[in-house]
Amino acid sequence: MKLGRYRDWLLTEAVRAGGIGPNEGPRIDNRHIGDSLLFARGLAHSQRVLDVGSGVGLPGIPLSIVMPQTRFQLLDRSGRRVELMRRVSRILDLPNVEVIQEDVGSLQTKMDGIVSRGSLSPEQAILVFPRLLEPEGVAVLGGSWATAPDVSGFELLEVPAAILDQRVWLLIMRPQ
Numbered sequence: 001m002k003l004g005r006y007r008d009w010l011l012t013e014a015v016r017a018g019g020i021g022p023n024e025g026p027r028i029d030n031r032h033i034g035d036s037l038l039f040a041r042g043l044a045h046s047q048r049v050l051d052v053g054s055g056v057g058l059p060g061i062p063l064s065i066v067m068p069q070t071r072f073q074l075l076d077r078s079g080r081r082v083e084l085m086r087r088v089s090r091i092l093d094l095p096n097v098e099v100i101q102e103d104v105g106s107l108q109t110k111m112d113g114i115v116s117r118g119s120l121s122p123e124q125a126i127l128v129f130p131r132l133l134e135p136e137g138v139a140v141l142g143g144s145w146a147t148a149p150d151v152s153g154f155e156l157l158e159v160p161a162a163i164l165d166q167r168v169w170l171l172i173m174r175p176q
Contacts, residue, residue, distance in 0.1 A: 002065045002092050007033060009088050010056065019056035019084055030164045035142065036062040038159060039115045042140040042172045046070055046113030050132065052104050053077075053119020057085045059142070060115065064097045074099045075107070104128055114139040122151040122171055133175050141171040 010028055014020050024032065036059030043049060043063070047070060051060030054074035064072040074085050074097060082101040089097045104120075105128070112134045116125060122141060129139040141154070144166055148156060154171035161167045 002094075003033060003062060005092055006057070006061055006065065006088065009091065013087075014056045014084065017056075017080070017084055019081060027165055031166070032058055033062050035059070035159075035164055035168060036117065037066060038168075038170060039063060039117070039140045039142060040066060041157070041170065042138045043067065043070070043113045043115070045136075046111075046138065048111045049073070049113035049115060050075060050107075050109075050111045052114060052116040052128070054085060054099075055081050055119070057088055059117045060097070061085070061088060061092070061094070063115065064094050065092070068096055070096060070113075072097050073111070075102060075104060077101065077103050104132075107132060110134050110137075112137040115142075116140075117142045118144070122149045122154065125171070125173070126151060126153050129173055130175055133173075135175055137175065139173040141173070142168060143171075144168045 007028055015022055039059045049072050051074045054060045054076050060072050060074040076082050082099055085099045114129055125141045154173050157170040159168045
């Protein structure tokens with residue numbers, strides 16, 4: 001139910017506000033919501049998850065809906081995107097979501113889960129994530145790079161185009 005309401009919100013308010021492109025309507029289910037839910041693969045034991053560069057709540061909002069016992073912090077630098085995420089969090093009544101406007105470089109709080117969908121490169125993530133992860137934490141970085149990223153420190157999981165509408169990769173980091 002809430003995923004459907006979020007989908008409708010993305011197609012209307014998020015598009016009007018420029019949070020997602022006007023031609024993304026046919027791709028909402030697979031490319032945006034479905035892609036976001038893939039991040040849950042690495043977060044089974046996470047109690048507190050940070051979504052870096054959340055934009056209009058992707059992947060944090062879909063994850064918070066399917067993982068209601070997990071606390072999510074949705075982080076973005078843009079005041080406009082932060083206000084959009086706060087609004088949709090209220091509309092969907094998501095008590096497990098906190099939206100914060102800040103740069104990831106200034107964060108100090110450690111989390112046991114981190115997700116980032118398309119906002120950080122693997123090279124940036126490898127520098128940022130270890131500082132913010134609890135010793136037993138896990139970070140999941142997702143993207144639709146042209147070729148498989150070749151970055152040490154991540155487990156690479158390919159999601160074929162047959163699953164979504166294009167091939168994507170999840171990079172899963174567990175601190176050593």
